[in-house]
Amino acid sequence: MIEISQNSGLLNPSDQCYFSGCPMWQHSQWDGSLCSPGIHQQKMLYEYSRAFNSVEGNTTFYATPTKERVKGWADLTPTGFQFCFKFPQQITHHLMLAGSQRETEQFLDVMGTIEDRxxxxxxxxxxxxSPQQIDLLAGYLDRLPKSFRYAVEVRHLRFFTNTNDSHLLDQTLSSRGIDRVCFDSRALFSMPAELAKADLLIADAFAKKPRLPVKPRAIAKRPMVRLIGLLTPQQNLPWLEQWADKFALWITQGRQPYIFLHTPDNRLAPQMCREFHKLLQQRLPQLAALPEWPGEGFPSQQGLL
Incomplete structure (x- = not known):
């Protein structure tokens, strides 16, 4: 039986059954909805972390922050909140893991400042x-500190279409207790291409996001899902329903999955997270409701007149 806290949407680390959030913790259009009206950007993380228990930390993909900055981020968040930071692109994209030991050690030394978050x-x-570099990946993973947790996302098509290559990747990761990221852009690409061209945001997402088959399986303790959807939660509902089914199964198996929900502009990404949680509650009624958003505690301007 899964024990789930009933006193708040943010669960204690010991009974946290799943993690969800957005690809960022601040967005100008969350002011007055997720976050308090007129909030200073530096306080957005504080309010974001009272609404969701995790965030996909894309900021580290572009540059490694200072230890002081990382510590400042952690100080704004409650116990149990988890940052899922991306490895820097210098390591993964420019060097493609090869000869990146120094950069990796420097990055993890900085991030280890907030190990409890x-x-x-x-x-x-x-x-x-490609699959031809699987030995390079295996060697790189073997050198990573065992004190941290990792999830790997691949984008070469053969990892999805070739059974042997896919199995070898899964075996490489599972034998090391490392999760495989489930990247899902089906909702985004469900829009006909001609219609997508008419919307600049969606057209840009069409051009930038990969279109890959989905491998919805868990090979370790904490499977991670990254869903790239259309602009509104309702447009993404069929895929949210499917993932709610899968998460309910994973949770009952004792896993602790992550899901990060994206839209082309991320304006309604928080609403999509909340919709997903409601769907999961339908399958796991003992799951606590998410807390009220800080921005929703304020009366509207219309109500003040």
Whole structure:
């Protein structure tokens, strides 16, 4: 029987059954909805972390922050909150893991400053990283500190279409207790291409996001899902329903999965997270409701007149 806290949407680390969040913790259009009206950007993480228990830390993909900055982020969040930071692109995309030991050690030394706030690191490999480099990946993973958790995302098509290559990747990861990221862009690409061209946001997402088969299986303790959807939660509902079924199964198996929900502009990404949680509650009624958002505690301007 899964023990789930009933006193708040943010669960204690000992009974946390799943983690969800957005690809960022601040967005100008969350002001007045997720976050308090007129909130300073530096306080957005504080309020975001009272609504969700995790975040996909894309910021580290572009540059490694200072230890002081990382510590400042952690200080704004409650116990149990988890950052899932991406490995820097210098390691994964420019060097493609080869000869990156120094950069990896420097990155993990900085991030280890907040070890109690770290979820699984996301190692996102580029489309050019092929099954022929699986030994390179295995050797790289073997050198990583065992004190951290990791999840690997691949984008080379053969990892999805070739059974032997897919099995070898799964075996490489599972034997090391490392999760495989489930990247799902089906909702985004469900829009006909001609209609997508008419919307600049969706057209841009069409051009930038990979379109790959989905492998919805868990090979370790903490499977991670990254769903790239259309603009509104309702447009993404069929895929949210499917993942709610899968998460309910994983949770009952004793796993602790992550899900990070994206939209082309991420304006309604928090609403999509909340919709997913409601769907999961239908399958796991003992799951606590998410807390009220800080921005929803304020009366509307219309109500003040």
């Amino acid at each position: 770290l979820g699984s690191f996301l190692i996102q490999l580029p489309p050019g990283f």
